[in-house]
Each structure stands twice: as C-alpha cells, then as structure tokens.
Amino acid sequence: MAKKEEKTEYVNKDGKRLDGRKVDEVRPIKIEVGVIERAAGSCYMEWGQNKILAGVYGPREALPKHIQNPYKSLVNYVYRMASFSVPDRKNPKPGRREIEISKVSGEALESSIFLENFPNMTIDVFVEILDSNAGTRVAALSAASVALVDAGIPMRDMVCACGVGKAGGHLIADLNKEEEDAPDAVDIPIAILPSTEEIVLLQMDGLLQKKEWDSLVELGIKGCKQVWEIQKAALKKKYAEMEKDEAKAAAAKGKAEAQETEEFQ
Amino acid sequence: MSESVIWDVKNEKVRELIKEGKRLDGRKADEYRPIEIQLGISENAEGSAIAKIGKSQVVAGVKLMPGTPYPDSPGEGTISVGIELLQMASPSFESGPPKAEAIELSRVVDRGIRESKCIDFKDLCIREGELVWIAFIDMYALNHDGNLFDTASIAALAALAHTKIPKLDGDKIVKGEYSGKLKLARKPLLCTFAKIGNNVVLDPGLAEEHALDARFSVATTEDGYLSAFQKGGGAGGFTKQEISDSIDIAMKNAKEIRKKHFG
Numbered sequence: 001m002a003k004k005e006e007k008t009e010y011v012n013k014d015g016k017r018l019d020g021r022k023v024d025e026v027r028p029i030k031i032e033v034g035v036i037e038r039a040a041g042s043c044y045m046e047w048g049q050n051k052i053l054a055g056v057y058g059p060r061e062a063l064p065k066h067i068q069n070p071y072k073s074l075v076n077y078v079y080r081m082a083s084f085s086v087p088d089r090k091n092p093k094p095g096r097r098e099i100e101i102s103k104v105s106g107e108a109l110e111s112s113i114f115l116e117n118f119p120n121m122t123i124d125v126f127v128e129i130l131d132s133n134a135g136t137r138v139a140a141l142s143a144a145s146v147a148l149v150d151a152g153i154p155m156r157d158m159v160c161a162c163g164v165g166k167a168g169g170h171l172i173a174d175l176n177k178e179e180e181d182a183p184d185a186v187d188i189p190i191a192i193l194p195s196t197e198e199i200v201l202l203q204m205d206g207l208l209q210k211k212e213w214d215s216l217v218e219l220g221i222k223g224c225k226q227v228w229e230i231q232k233a234a235l236k237k238k239y240a241e242m243e244k245d246e247a248k249a250a251a252a253k254g255k256a257e258a259q260e261t262e263e264f265q
Numbered sequence: 266m267s268e269s270v271i272w273d274v275k276n277e278k279v280r281e282l283i284k285e286g287k288r289l290d291g292r293k294a295d296e297y298r299p300i301e302i303q304l305g306i307s308e309n310a311e312g313s314a315i316a317k318i319g320k321s322q323v324v325a326g327v328k329l330m331p332g333t334p335y336p337d338s339p340g341e342g343t344i345s346v347g348i349e350l351l352q353m354a355s356p357s358f359e360s361g362p363p364k365a366e367a368i369e370l371s372r373v374v375d376r377g378i379r380e381s382k383c384i385d386f387k388d389l390c391i392r393e394g395e396l397v398w399i400a401f402i403d404m405y406a407l408n409h410d411g412n413l414f415d416t417a418s419i420a421a422l423a424a425l426a427h428t429k430i431p432k433l434d435g436d437k438i439v440k441g442e443y444s445g446k447l448k449l450a451r452k453p454l455l456c457t458f459a460k461i462g463n464n465v466v467l468d469p470g471l472a473e474e475h476a477l478d479a480r481f482s483v484a485t486t487e488d489g490y491l492s493a494f495q496k497g498g499g500a501g502g503f504t505k506q507e508i509s510d511s512i513d514i515a516m517k518n519a520k521e522i523r524k525k526h527f528g
Contacts, residue, residue: 096368103365103497107479110500188494198502202481204494205380210512213491217505 010168010179018178024219026162026174026226027135031143031234033150041151043234045143048176049133051085054143055126056151062122073118077106079140081129105141108161108191108201112145114154123153134177135163138189141201146231150238158231159200161191162223164216166208171215173223190220194228197221272475279476283464289472295514297415297468302423302526312428312447316420319470320410323348325402325420327428327447331391331436332399342389342397346375348404348417355409373495374417374455377484378402381453381492384425388448396436400428400447411471414482418455419522425449426527452527453492456515457482460501467514479503483515487523 011017021027027048036042039055046052062068079102083092109125125148127140138161145159165175167182180187186206192199199217208216279289292298298319306313310326334341348371350358363371378384389398402421406413429443459469459477469477478501484493491512496503503511 096372099365099368100372103369104495107497107499111479111502115500193502196502198504199496199508200479200502202494202496202503202508204491205376206492207380207382207486208491209489210491210509210516213512214509217508221505 008168008182010182011170011172017172019176021174023170023172024222026223027176029139029227029230031146031230033146033234033238039147039151041147041149041153043143043146043150045139045146047135047139047142048174049131050129050136050139051131052136052140052143053128053130054140054147056123056144056147056153057126058123058151059118059121059153060124062120067122068120070119072115073113073121073123075106075110075113075115076122076124077102077109077144078124078126079105079129079137080127081132081136085129085132101137101140104201104203105137105144105191108141108159109144109148111198111200112155112157112159112193113148114156117154123148134175134180134187135189137161138163138191138201141191142227142231146234149235157193157195158228159191160194160224160228160231161189161201162220162227163187163189164220164223166206166212166216171212171219173219188216188220190217190224192221192224194225272472275472276476279472280462283461283466286464288466288470290470292466292468294464294466295518297518297522298470300419300522300526302419304423304427310424311431311443312424312426314420314423314427315407316416316423318412318416318419318468320408321412321416322354322407323404323413323416323420324407325404325417325424327424328401328403329398329428329431329447330401331396331433331438334390334394334397338386339394340390340397341386342391342399343386344375344379344384344400344402346378346402346404346421347371348374348406348413350406350409350413354406358406358409369495369497370413370417373414373482373493374404374421376493376495377418377453377455378421378425378492381451381484381486381490383449383451383453383486385448385450391433398430400425409471411474412457412468414457415455415468418453418484419526422452422454422527426452451486451488451490452523453484453486454519454522455482455484455493456511456518458511458514459498460503460507465503465507465511467518474498477501481508481511483512485512485516485519487520489516 041056141161166186167179191201301317303315312327428447432439432442460479480498
C-alpha cells in the first residue's frame with residue numbers, strides 16, 4: 001500500500017472526518033425489504049457506497065443428510081463479493097477471506113434464531129456484495145438479519161453490526177476505505193444482540209491498546225444500535241405498506257362484492 | 266454417529282462441572298495445560314518448532330524464499346501463514362481442500378503475527394523493487410486435543426524466533442549458509458477462551474471445545490498491545506465485561522509463557 005502523507009488529518013479541529021462525518025457517525029443506510037420474489041425473505045441495503053443483496057431460504061431439509069443436526073437447524077451463511085465490486089477485479093472463486101467471514105457471520109446469526117425449533121433443517125442465508133467501500137461484512141450481516149425477519153424465522157433478537165476502529169490516532173465508528181487505509185488503521189467489526197448487548201461477532205486486526213478498546217466497544221455498541229433502528233424502521237415500513245395494500249384490496253373486494261350483489265338483485 | 270453420542274455425554278459432564286466452577290481435568294478457569302516447545306525439527310527449514318499444549322501438537326516450519334515484491338510496496342517482503350489439519354491428527358479431520366475451520370485458524374494466527382508488526386517487512390527487502398524475502402510459515406496439526414489456535418500461535422512464534430536468513434549469491438540461495446537471524450520486534454501470542462454456559466475458561470481442551478457456546482481469541486504483545494481478536498465457535502456471545510476480563514487474563518498468561526519459553 002502506498003504510504004499516505006503523514007499529514008493526513010483524519011479528524012480535523014472541528015471534529016469532522018475526511019468525508020465530513022462526526023467520529024461516532026455511521027454512513028447513511030437505506031434498507032428495502034422484500035426485493036427477491038422467490039426467496040422466503042430478502043432485502044437490499046445501501047450503506048454508504050456499499051450495496052448489498054440478502055436472500056433467505058428455509059428452514060428446509062439439510063442435505064446431504066450426514067450434515068443434519070438432530071437437535072437443531074444449521075445456518076448456512078454465504079458471503080460473496082461480485083467480481084466487479086472492488087477496484088481491481090476480484091477472482092469470482094470464493095476466497096479464504098469470504099469463507100472466514102461466512103463462518104463467523106453465520107455463527108453470529110445462529111445466536112439470534114430459535115434453531116432448536118427446526119432439527120435436521122438448514123436456514124440458507126445468501127448475501128452478495130455488489131459494490132464495496134469498507135465495512136461490507138457488518139453491512140451484510142445487518143442486511144441478513146433483516147432478511148431473516150422478513151422470512152418469518154422465529155428469532156429471539158435481531159443481529160445488528162457496525163465497524164469501529166482507529167485512523168491517524170483517532171477512535172472512530174464505521175471506517176470508510178480511505179480511513180481503513182491509514183498507516184495505523186485498526187478495523188474492528190462488531191455485531192451484537194441489541195436487547196442484551198451480547199457480542200456475537202468480534203474481529204480485529206491492527207495494533208490497539210486495552211484502554212482504546214474500552215472506548216471502542218462503547219462506540220461500537222452505539223453504532224450497532226443506530227443500525228438496529230434503521231433495520232426496524234425498514235421492516236415496519238414494509239409491513240405497514242402490506243397492511244395498507246391489504247386494506248385496499250379488501251376494500252376493493254368489498255366494493256366488487258357489493259356491486260355483484262346489486263347486480264344480482 | 267457413535268462418536269457423537271460419546272460427545273453428548275461428555276458435554277453434559279463438562280457443563281455440570283463448569284456450573285460448579287470446575288473443569289474436567291481439574292484446571293482453574295484461567296489456567297493453561299502444560300506447554301512444551303521443541304526446537305529444530307527440520308534441518309532444511311530456516312526455523313522450525315513443535316509446540317504442545319497438553320496433548321495438542323502443532324509443528325511449524327519457516328522457509329524463506331526470494332520473490333518479487335508487490336508493486337505497491339517495492340521495499341517490503343511479506344509473510345504467508347498456513348495451517349493444515351493433517352488427517353493423522355484426529356478422526357474428524359477429512360481429506361480435501363481446507364474447510365472453513367482450517368481457514369479461520371490460519372487467518373487468525375496470521376493476523377496475530379502480521380498485525381503485531383513483530384516482523385518489519387522492510388527487513389525482508391533484498392533489492393528494492395526487485396527481490397524480497399517471502400517468509401512462508403507453514404504448520405501442520407499433529408494431534409488435536411483442543412485449542413489448536415494457541416498451539417499453532419506458540420509453534421509459529423517459536424519457529425520465527427529461531428529463523429535464520431539464508432545467504433544469497435546473486436538471486437540464488439547458498440544452501441546451508443546463513444547471513445543472519447530474522448529480527449522479531451515483538452512476541453505476539455494468541456490466547457483462546459471458551460464460553461460454556463455462563464462461564465469463561467482459558468485454553469479449552471477437546472471436550473470443552475465440543476461443549477462450548479462461543480469462542481474468543483485475542484493476540485497480545487509484551488508491550489501491552491492487542492493485535493487480533495476473533496469471536497467464533499458457535500451460537501453464543503460474550504458480554505463486553507467478559508471480553509475485557511479475557512483480555513486481562515490473556516495478557517497475564519502470555520507474559521508467563523514468554524517468560525518461561527521465550528526468555
């Protein structure tokens with residue numbers, strides 16, 4: 001990586017970052033629920049420049065049979081990046097990074113689902129990154145949790161995720177690519193169950209001191225909860241729209257029936 | 266199937282004991298099994314070691330190969346960390362390309378070393394923009410009795426601490442001759458915890474690994490830095506207090522391991 005000029009000021013005197021955000025500010029997030037017609041549940045998410053699709057299938061029989069667990073359902077989480085989602089074309093073959101992210105993200109989702117309700121089954125969760133600018137694994141995981149709710153999977157909580165870290169000596173939430181490329185950058189993806197604040201995904205690379213972590217974990221939980229509000233709002237919006245549509249359909253049906261009766265008489 | 270029944274019974278036992286603050290092998294919650302290191306396993310390797318934690322065993326070998334630098338860092342060499350779970354090490358290890366477990370293991374050990382900056386990649390430069398050393402740290406699990414993460418981390422550090430840099434004649438390695446030792450600025454060590462029920466224990470043995478709800482690993486250095494985190498292992502989570510306590514326990518234990526084995 002070409003070394004940035006030492007002078008880069010990641011947070012200026014006014015407390016603003018390179019892209020104008022405050023230190024604890026998450027990039028704008030938009031979520032649209034129910035975008036893949038064939039899937040049991042789905043959503044499309046934009047998180048800053050990151051663009052992500054998530055689709056859920058199941059619970060359905062886990063195959064081949066020998067992978068089945070007689071006590072609970074499996075969660076098969078598949079995180080993939082489209083070849084064109086990064087500046088240099090990515091080899092479409094799933095890499096080691098994607099396999100590791102899929103493993104730890106699936107485990108994070110497991111913590112939120114009543115898996116014991118579905119022995120010998122699997123819940124398949126597919127996420128595809130269409131465009132990326134740092135923080136895709138936390139965005140993808142947050143999107144996946146929304147898709148699981150949309151699929152009607154029984155859950156004890158949602159999973160909401162956010163990155164935190166360090167750039168130019170500053171502790172900040174939701175690093176973008178420019179910040180992630182800082183010479184001293186530390187990147188820490190965190191996911192929690194918002195109701196209990198239990199940490200269900202946590203990774204880190206970089207050099208960090210314990211007291212910095214103590215501040216970052218608070219920043220992370222705060223960031224996760226901001227994401228949670230957006231997740232809930234998106235889901236409520238879909239179901240409010242559904243209710244409206246249903247009411248409209250019911251009204252139309254009622255009218256048609258009334259007309260029919262009139263005609264009959 | 267028969268093996269999984271045995272694990273069901275053992276899991277129950279592990280969980281029962283943990284509730285009373287006890288462990289299957291009588292250890293304290295923050296206690297490692299005995300650690301042993303053997304050096305100089307392979308004469309052909311530039312550095313090598315076997316690390317044992319209890320009955321778990323990992324061999325690590327370092328090979329330095331001249332290679333071309335990445336275009337964006339012409340003055341720096343690099344490292345590559347890989348772990349293979351040999352079929353001889355456990356009845357549950359299968360042949361074929363590495364599974365998610367092995368990939369995760371390699372990548373977490375890699376991060377602990379790489380991100381601690383214990384190796385200055387500039388030291389691995391031979392001729393800027395042309396030739397650099399690539400340090401391949403390759404490991405093989407020889408016996409899996411739980412906590413291969415920490416076993417591999419100790420094996421890798423032990424092998425690196427005794428790695429010699431081959432002598433070069435032009436671009437070619439002069440076999441059997443060395444120009445010096447690889448410098449290590451820090452000694453990062455990974456410490457892994459298992460959450461079982463509401464308890465957190467250090468260095469899970471195999472039965473504890475089968476019973477765990479979640480796993481947390483943290484790499485620490487002697488100068489008070491953290492260089493890697495990884496939460497994995499299953500459907501459970503850690504509270505921020507548990508993470509904080511685990512980091513403190515990791516610092517303390519890594520310090521003892523360094524004193525005893527890397528003095």
